[in-house]
Amino acid sequence: MYRPARRPHPIEFSLAEALVLDCWLQREIVTRAGINLATALAHRGERVSLESLAAVLTEHQEIAEARACLGWARSLLDPADTEIPIHARGSEMENAAPPRNTPRPGTEDFTVTVVMPAADTLVMFEFLCREIEEAHGSNLLDAFVNPAEFWALNNLQCELETGDFYSAVDDYDRQLEAARTLLIASKST
DSSP, X not given: OOOOOOOOEEEEEXXXXXXXXXXXHIIIIIISTTXXXXXXXXXXXXXXXXXXXXXXXXXXXXXXHHGGGHHHXXXXXXXXXXXXXXXXXXXXXXXXXXXXXXXXXXXXXXXXXXXXXXXXXXHHHHHHIIIIIITTTTTTGGGOSSHHHHHHHHHHHHHHHTOTTSTTXXXXXXXXXXXXXXXXXXXXX
């Protein structure tokens, strides 16, 4: 099997981005098992990479301590003026808007850094390029309850774009297929 020589990729999130992504992943990937993402997920490996990110974010104590601040985080990530209008069609689990508590002083500018395996980041990058950059979230609308979720995913795609191992390499398609195969194999063990 082809195994590209790639390193794990660190991803840095603002606290607001981490909170919004954590909530979205817990709701749509963990609880709902990707049902609302059926039209967006082109390969099983994409769901596996999102499950990995959900697990890594869940482990961060800072995110757990700030979960009551989801409304605040969403308000920060939902720009008033944008060329891409996102009309979310998803629904909250409790059918109630999250409180707009603010994080304790000094933590608003806190960043969360996670390190994802190379295969996960490559597959996630491909998913985000296709669904966020190219489709502007149109296949994800049923999974969004707030436009901030689109913008958090957009920011993640921009962060992954800085990786040194993506579309600029000649064997990108081969690396992507190897990464997908690796993720599926790791899930079945």
